[in-house]
Amino acid sequence: SNFRFFDIRLNTRGHQLSSSKPIEDSLILHYMSTDSCLVDRRGSTNFLHSVTTTICPQIPDDEFNRLQELFRYEGYSPDRNHKKEEAFDRITTLCTKLFDVPIAIITFVDTQCVTFKSVVGIPCLELQRDNGFCAWTILNKHPFIVPDMTQDPRFVANKLVTDAPHFRSYVGAPLITPSGYNIGALCLIDSQPRHYTARLW
Numbered sequence: 654s655n656f657r658f659f660d661i662r663l664n665t666r667g668h669q670l671s672s673s674k675p676i677e678d679s680l681i682l683h684y685m686s687t688d689s690c691l692v693d694r695r696g697s698t699n700f701l702h703s704v705t706t707t708i709c710p711q712i713p714d715d716e717f718n719r720l721q722e723l724f725r726y727e728g729y730s731p732d733r734n735h736k737k738e739e740a741f742d743r744i745t746t747l748c749t750k751l752f753d754v755p756i757a758i759i760t761f762v763d764t765q766c767v768t769f770k771s772v773v774g775i776p777c778l779e780l781q782r783d784n785g786f787c788a789w790t791i792l793n794k795h796p797f798i799v800p801d802m803t804q805d806p807r808f809v810a811n812k813l814v815t816d817a818p819h820f821r822s823y824v825g826a827p828l829i830t831p832s833g834y835n836i837g838a839l840c841l842i843d844s845q846p847r848h849y850t851a852r853l854w
Contacts, residue, residue: 708807710788715834719791720764722834728770729761729836741771748841749773756818756842759828760787762835770837775818784811786842790825791835799823801846822847 713719723729730736741759748757756774760767767785769778782788789807790797800822802808813820824847825840 709783710807711792713792713835719834719836722830722832723761723763723836726761726830726836729763730768738770742773744839745771745773748839752841754841754843754847756820758787758840758842759837760785760840761828761837762787762791767837774842784813786820786823787825787838787840790827790838790840794827794829794835796824796826796849797838798849800848819844821845824849 728738738759745757745759749755754774756772758769758773759771760769762768762782762785765782767780767782767787769780772778786797786799786808799805799808802811802814802821802823808814808820808823811820820842822843822845823840825838827835828837828839829835
């Protein structure tokens with residue numbers, strides 16, 4: 654079943670899919686032909702950099718079409734100008750209270766970055782895709798749950814886990830468009846191990 658908070662986002666006025674933006678085919682094809690971890694944007698003061706995780710997330714089988722869908726979405730900005738989204742902020746703020754977690758984030762996952770459309774709890778606006786937990790979330794249609802990142806080989810070497818802000822537990826629900834593509838995630842993060850069940854979603 655679809656994540657109910659994503660249903661709220663999809664029904665939020667002014668955030669529907671639009672076909673007004675050109676599709677960056679060359680950018681997509683360049684990314685899909687690369688197996689190595691991507692280079693970060695070190696010149697950006699809003700870029701939270703960490704070394705590559707021990708295991709990089711896979712590229713989704715539908716990546717080309719997924720990115721086309723993302724680029725059409727009017728809430729996505731290819732220059733990552735991090736425009737505040739009041740509707741998204743209401744959702745992340747509500748999530749921190751409902752689930753009693755310090756961090757809640759709504760993200761878009763593009764070719765290189767996990768862009769934070771709304772974030773509560775950390776002063777960060779984007780993250781290199783190969784270091785972003787949401788890049789794992791978009792691989793499935795169901796919530797992605799990591800009770801303790803220090804015990805998971807995919808994340809144990811990630812600097813967000815080993816160093817400040819010391820992420821420990823993560824749960825993310827993919828943001829699924831009406832066409833069925835995962836363009837991002839709504840995620841909850843805590844500095845303590847947490848066990849979630851499907852009933853929470």
